[in-house]
Amino acid sequence: MNKTDKIISMYDKYVMNTYKRVPLVLEKAKGSIVWDAEGKRYLDFFPGWAVSGIGHCHPAVARAVSIQVKKLVHVSNNYYSELQGLLAKKIIENSFPGKVFFANSGAEANEAAIKIARKYGHDKGRYEIITMAKSFHGRTMAMITATGQDKVKKGFEPLLAGFVHVPFNDIGAINAAINERTIGVMLEPIQCEGGINIPGVDYMKGLRKLCDEKDLTLIFDEVQTGMGRSGKMFAGEVFGVKPDVMTLAKSLGGGLPIGACVAYGKFQDVLTPGTHASTFGGSPIVCAAALAVFDVIKKDKLLANTNKMSSYLKGKLEALKKKYHFIKEIRTIGLIIGIELSIKGEDIYRECIHKGLLINCTQDTVLRIMPPITVNKAEIDKAIAVLDKVLAKF
């Protein structure tokens, strides 16, 4: 039995079987490269489900964490710590005036967002949140209810009351769903899990206007799209639209677990002492890591790199589209890339992994590619060469 098989058999015996895993044991990583337990090297164009947004084991993150881990690891939230304050300040300075609540994951950040909307509407008997078909917001009970995909809800009913789903990118559907109980609208500015679905600017601006007119909380789930991946720091900026509440996680911590719920203007003080909490939320370690991520994005001009590499990669993919009739459409915003196929993508993505390129497939027919925003042309060329070779087999 090799090392990989040994580790997988340990999982089979001791780890709950909740994931459809690729039989790959990852052991170390650097930037866009990961190595498995047998020493094989892979180009990672879907690093940790978009968690390692500035690449794996970024030296600035490693440095910040290793300094902090020797100084103070955890501060409970009945005290103060400088790094939590500094990170909140950094997020606000990079978006709009407001305040931040720190959690440990995307689903938890979204829970806080829903609680803000519900508390805001509570005295008026308004609690209903409109979310989108094909959305994904996490796996807690409230978030599987919010998510617009039946597969995450099956077997867990009864679900939470107070969520309504409408088609994405359809302002009329939102208008029709609003009633006297409605308090908010929650959406990913670009649906990722749902197949890389990019809404129109008019829709997003219309949504802002509608929420203002009806006094609704507009919540952007930027768990996957935030932190530069769209070519802007936050994807709402792509459409020129400011949310009332924004949630972050994934790449915010440079690989460490962190979630943040950011509330703006009149929503920033809705949660009051005793109404929400997290034991681990905003610990000095994860805040040190996230501050390093912001520094790297700025110092290394990674927003500019994202936009440059986005055009380069898009050009290469459009060339592949001309070559392979089963590529229906390429959808890109920054380094959020969906390749819509007219055939199933599962075998293609597995073959890419076999050939040393880690990508993802979502909604059965969409290859999802999200390289680190530090990616360069040479890495893109290598990835395209693998993809071309694999596609030629189908």
Ligand SMILES: Cc1ncc(COP(=O)(O)O)c(C=O)c1O
């Ligand atoms: C848009 C979005 N929201 C929320 C989540 C849930 O995040 P977590 O798994 O950290 O709870 C995800 C995870 O994929 C996501 O993509």
